Amino acid sequence: MTLAIHGGTPVRQTPYPDWPQFGVEEENALLRSLHQGQWWRMQGRENLDFEQAFAQLHGGHSAFAVSNGTVALEIALQAAGIGPGDEVIVPAFTFISTSMACQRIGATAIAVDVLADTLCIDPAAVLACIGPRTRAIIAVHMAGHLCDMHSLARIADQHRLVIIQDAAHAHGARGLGDTGIGEYGSLACFSFQNFKLMTAGEGGLVLCPNEELREKVFLYGNVGRPLGDRSYQHTVVGTNARLSEFSAAVLSAQLGRLEQQTRVRQHNARLLGETLVRQGLVTPQVRTADAHTHPYYMFLFTLDDLPGQPPLDRNQVVDCLVAEGIPAFRAYQALYRIPSYWQAPAPTRQNLEQCIAACPVSERMAQRGIWIHHRALLGTEQDTLDIAAAIAKVHQHLVGAQ
Numbered sequence: 001m002t003l004a005i006h007g008g009t010p011v012r013q014t015p016y017p018d019w020p021q022f023g024v025e026e027e028n029a030l031l032r033s034l035h036q037g038q039w040w041r042m043q044g045r046e047n048l049d050f051e052q053a054f055a056q057l058h059g060g061h062s063a064f065a066v067s068n069g070t071v072a073l074e075i076a077l078q079a080a081g082i083g084p085g086d087e088v089i090v091p092a093f094t095f096i097s098t099s100m101a102c103q104r105i106g107a108t109a110i111a112v113d114v115l116a117d118t119l120c121i122d123p124a125a126v127l128a129c130i131g132p133r134t135r136a137i138i139a140v141h142m143a144g145h146l147c148d149m150h151s152l153a154r155i156a157d158q159h160r161l162v163i164i165q166d167a168a169h170a171h172g173a174r175g176l177g178d179t180g181i182g183e184y185g186s187l188a189c190f191s192f193q194n195f196k197l198m199t200a201g202e203g204g205l206v207l208c209p210n211e212e213l214r215e216k217v218f219l220y221g222n223v224g225r226p227l228g229d230r231s232y233q234h235t236v237v238g239t240n241a242r243l244s245e246f247s248a249a250v251l252s253a254q255l256g257r258l259e260q261q262t263r264v265r266q267h268n269a270r271l272l273g274e275t276l277v278r279q280g281l282v283t284p285q286v287r288t289a290d291a292h293t294h295p296y297y298m299f300l301f302t303l304d305d306l307p308g309q310p311p312l313d314r315n316q317v318v319d320c321l322v323a324e325g326i327p328a329f330r331a332y333q334a335l336y337r338i339p340s341y342w343q344a345p346a347p348t349r350q351n352l353e354q355c356i357a358a359c360p361v362s363e364r365m366a367q368r369g370i371w372i373h374h375r376a377l378l379g380t381e382q383d384t385l386d387i388a389a390a391i392a393k394v395h396q397h398l399v400g401a402q
């Protein structure tokens with residue numbers, strides 16, 4: 001069988017389920033918010049209701065919905081007291097917003113490596129990287145797999161650091177012992193961008209562990225203005241990060257789909273993982289006990305080495321998989337290889353060569369990592385097995401062509 005990229009028949013004859021998914025619930029939500037007559041949170045109920053339901057599902061005290069996940073991180077950092085001159089330790093393998101949010105508020109992001117199995121931030125690397133100006137750690141729950149929160153908490157306690165969770169991939173995720181993201185005592189930031197596990201096209205949310213932090217998050221996201229103020233008293237330099245009522249209404253409907261979709265994705269991801277391990281061509285992200293519930297924003301894997309042969313060209317593999325009908329993408333570039341990472345405020349106690357030497361897993365992911373979008377895990381078992389079939393087909397052709 002010829003590769004689809006060369007004109008052959010694709011493995012997938014029918015497309016995977018569309019994303020985003022919506023129905024009468026989202027339609028009703030939009031009409032409900034429209035008929036409120038007032039379309040911002042100050043006079044509506046949609047943001048409040050959504051925040052309450054989201055916080056409850058995640059075991060959090062409360063939440064503040066915002067316009068996107070990047071600004072959620074900026075506000076969370078500010079509410080936690082992080083600012084100019086402070087250093088924040090982040091994983092090198094993540095989306096740029098994790099580090100850019102630090103820079104936007106005047107802090108410096110310091111990238112460290114991730115664990116080879118879970119691809120989440122390596123607590124030992126965090127410990128080794130703490131300096132006199134280190135104030136915080138951002139724990140990115142990669143692809144929906146929770147970080148080793150116990151080790152991170154121990155380090156944070158010992159060195160008086162703040163933890164911020166970047167949960168942009170982790171809607172509905174639960175950690176060791178069935179712990180909700182809101183139960184870890186730290187601020188957690190979510191994104192509702194079009195690709196994410198719940199979406200209103202754009203959107204974000206900061207999950208708060210207590211009333212004090214909720215008030216600070218609200219202040220920074222509401223141009224520094226306390227709730228109920230009528231005399232233009234802006235007590236801190238904030239921004240306007242408020243989310244419209246239309247978006248919040250859609251998100252309430254999306255939240256109603258999350259648990260069922262997560263069950264389907266977990267079932268199919270297990271099947272796909274077992275199949276791929278048997279096939280022996282790629283190595284999937286390892287799921288440990290820290291991922292009690294893994295919502296699989298991504299199905300993430302690396303191409304294995306070929307004994308006695310040069311490695312396959314990852315970008316070519318992704319292009320071939322896309323032609324076969326698989327929603328495949330290149331994994332993130334390591335942060336320190338991205339130009340904006342070195343713009344002010346830039347790390348001064350790291351340079352590119354040191355980062356490369358210190359981050360072999362992030363390097364490998366950037367060169368060999370591939371991820372499949374979660375919509376491909378929302379089909380049947382046969383739909384899921386087609387992903388493995390496409391990987392085997394592409395692998396066989398490209399190895400044969402070398």
Ligand SMILES: *Cc1c(COP(=O)(O)O)cnc(C)c1O
Pocket residue numbers: 068069070071094095097098140166168169190191192193203204
């Ligand atoms: C998507 C994402 C963000 C940012 O969210 P936006 O809503 O796109 O601003 C932050 N961190 C990670 C890890 C992400 O994947």
